[in-house]
Amino acid sequence: MQKPSILFTGIFGAFAISVGAMVLIPHTQLASLQPQVTWDEGANSPSDIYPHERSATGREVYVAEGCFYCHSQQVRDPQYGPDTERGWGSRRTVARDYIYEDVPLLGSQRLGPDFANFGWTAKVAQKDGSEKTVSMWRNEHEDDSKKPAARNERWIYQHLYNPRTLFSDSKCPSYRYLFETKEIGEKPSPNAVAHNAKFQIVPTHEAERLAQYLLSLDRSHELKEAPTAIKPKEAKK
């Protein structure tokens, strides 16, 4: 027998426990998270601050197109799955990585690869002593014929315009509506995904912002609470 007074007190109690344990306690804990600052004793100033606020504005495009329904942005610890082995990051991502993001797009599905470190690059010394910046995300096997030479903006535009030209099995939609047809001025734009004698198909402002956002995704910086799990492979020259 449930008296209405007991019933409603109980229901409210259930809600209070739920909101307390699942929302309020973690809130008090996470609200105080600050960026990690490395202090330079000599110069008496911070030498290294991580994370920074992202300057790229393409996040809105990423959200509007629902990219996060297929691409997660979180790297799990090796005990959960081979995320780091797949080259999606050098370490697991932690709450501190996301403190500047309005709604972190962690994602719940991996119909495509993880994007937490899409723009992860590293400087690699060349034989002649100079340094070269190489893309570290997804260190695919050397003999993989499908491995792109570089994951730069041009590659992103190709992929956005028609992913099937790069990977025949890709399930990623073609975002043709993020591109526009323009007349060629003097010579085709370097970003044009296709062109003929007179016209070229170039990315719109939105596609450009999206590409910049993707390239800004880099959570490989070392953090004290998340040590680097896998040292990135030495990039071959």
Place this chain on the structure above:
Amino acid sequence: MNATPETTSAAQGDVTRSDHDVARRDLENVERALIDQSARGPVLTFFTTAIFWLLVSVVLGYIASKSLHAPGSVMGPEWLYRLLHLERASHYIFDHLTYGRVWPAYTTALVYGWCSLAGMGVATWLIGRLTRVSIKAPAVLQFGAWFWNAGVAVAVITILCGYNSGLEFFEMHRVARACLFIGYLFIGIWGLILFRYRRQSTPYISVWYLSAAFFLFPWFFGTTEVLTSMPVAGVMKNIVNAWYQNGLFNLWLGCIGIASAYYFIPKVINRPIYSYNLASIGFWSWIFLGGLTAMTRLSGGPVPAYLVTISIAASILMIIPISTLTLNFVRTMKGHTGLMASSTTLRFTFVGTIFFSLAAVLGVVSALRSVDSYTHFTAWTHGQMHMFTLGFFSMVMFGAIYYITPRLVGCEWLSRTFMKLHFFGTAYGAGTIIALFLFGGLATGFALNEPTADKMGFYNVSGIANAYMPVKTYIGYVLFGVAQIIFAFHFLLMRLRIGQPAGEPTLLATPGEGH
């Protein structure tokens, strides 16, 4: 013991009734008919609009499913578009209907359109019946229903046009959220007022669940709205989002569905529920644990580890409400399963409760870390969601609608063939969708966790979809969709009062002809 709905305690085989009892029963029947009549307008509005959103969500679900194995394809016959000179328009539209827009529109139409509206319709009718209060000022409810519908419409359209908040199951535009909330306040507060004026002192089990659903939903919705619009950044919003999704399914849809099952199963078989005490244990454990299982959605993610641990523990404890609920339903049905051959309501409701038990057990199993490491980030979670919404909730709602509608429009369902087709389409269509999500998810999970897959990049994973997605689209969604079109047509006939004469309910088989 108030162990049957409405405490009329009409025990079967009660041959030696006195005249007094007969008179009392007649009076109660008249009273019930009056309460039903008072609920007519709002409940029919809820049902009609819910079925509209059901059709919308089936179409969107078909497009979303298809775009995962044939991305960018145009839906429907291309020659028709050519004939109508709509080729360019159709290409323009289908180019924009990418998975990332259609999927959230689909889940919004399904959960907020179909499930919530049907649930509120059934709940309104149940509250009227169980509190024995006729519905006063039904216009308030109608108003709430239209506000809610406007919210869903704004939500679906803005999502398809490329607006998204980034929070799953809470993607709606702010305007849509405001509409939903205002609409809800009209419906929910009004329901609480009804409860206040009840003429039934000790509430029946269904009323417990309905009170929980109607009391908790605004709290979950409001808290999420407030916390996600705060300028606080970081994973806190993901935590709130996971908590909200959990509340939405377990405590909003779950409670309404269970309430409906607790009413209609004993009602149709005309027998009290097996155990009131079991129901009590089931209820309290469900609402206390149901709010704590949220963070398995973020297992392995960048959130405090203790949150996930609490949720895993709560998920395992969910065995208590699941087993008590299942035991109660099965023991109540014992010896009466034969009635499922003839009663549409019972067939839908009982199959729905079986799906409920399965979905809840899957929830327990996939909370375990060892299982989760394979099923996380895969379509397996979509399978769980569909088992809950299509298998359990929709089935139970169909059962309720088949029972309630004749009592509101004054005629019986026209065709038993339509009902049978609807049942088989729904059961096998939803079953196909669920099974393929689950098995496809599992296959993807194994591929994702295959360390040597590194050699292959991601190509081995995306190839798996080719194997199961087309079956899900062309068999699952098509079967399910055709069944819902038949159902919508049947419901339309009822609203036009085209049906069998009132009196005897339309049965799937003449009693005696079945088992």
